[in-house]
Amino acid sequence: MRAATRLGRLGTESAYVVLDAAKRLEAAGHRVLHLEIGEPGIPTPAHVVEAGVRALREGRTRYAVAAGVPELRDAIALALARRGVRAMAENVVITPGAKPMLFCAALALIEPGDDVLCPDPGFPIYESVVRFAGGTPVYYPLDAARGFAPDVDALEARITRRTRALILNLPHNPTGGVASPENLARLAEIAQRHDLWVVSDEVYAPIRYDGRYDSIAAVPGMAERTVLVDGFSKAYSMTGWRLGFGVMPKWLAGPMTTLIINNFSCTATFVQYAGIAALTGTQEPLERWVASLRATRDALVPGLNAIDGITCASPAGAFYVFPDVSAVLERTSLTADGLAERLLAEAHTAVLAGSAFGPAGAGHLRLSYAGARADVELALERLRGWVGSLAATV
């Protein structure tokens, strides 16, 4: 027996592979620090949990309308005004997480043979779903000197007649990069001139330390060519609830909903009610959390830069740092993968190798600082000690 060859086109997320290895170490009795997985270390806000439980008790346990509960779609459209995005419930399609919307968007927009511009480094699922849909990912670089914003000139130089879509992720995983308004305006102008779709992954939108947003869908003329992808996992610590959405032109929401009907039918109904509470209730837990992330970042970045051989920019958004460890690699003849593996095995600290995010990630690590502050500080201490001991043995 054999499975369809298309399965071979799928990539994966190394975070899950490393998490698995870390869990095995934990099962053997070790205290492992988890900086590999992009998961908030805070609980889902109490009022959101309460709304989910109440929805269950009230019997909201049946199929929902395929595109999503109308009140949630309304609440999303309203909340997007904060980002300058004008949307109505009819533009919104609910999915069990942002990831299914990335998958559906790829299937809905990409023809076999199309090129799709993907950030390098970038979330590995972009490349995976583009290939799965029959397209070819074409990497565009980020500008490390400008806070890892998309390098617009380099991006435009990669556009050909085959280019169908541009994937943006702001704030960006794995670098924490954001774009300036000028940067976004130029990207929008390029998308319009070359008639491109834009898939704008904004799952980290509320986690930006200067309180700004950069949604390309807010730029005039862009809403009709953008699928904005977002979810509740990161901002409201709802990773396990599975709740996300896409915002798109009204005419596309219909066929996108048919795609959903053919796949998961609808998103869990009671979960959608919890989502309404997340958006319409107090934003204080989110604000408090972003403030605590900022404090962790401000301790972590100087700590990393103080380690001989590591340089690290301070991210403007999301909860990842992407330190350049190439000087450590050079003097030890390790690859970033080898370094991450040994750091886990010997210092019980789980991080990801930058190479998991594309060729431009070589020589880097990705550390998530979304967990408890004390764990992040202990991880920094272990990293410092371990890199020091490596230097001593070379």
Ligand code: PLP
């Ligand atoms: N997009 C990016 C850039 C991510 O980093 C992640 C999760 O790590 C997702 C999407 C998936 O989010 P969700 O849990 O809503 O599927």
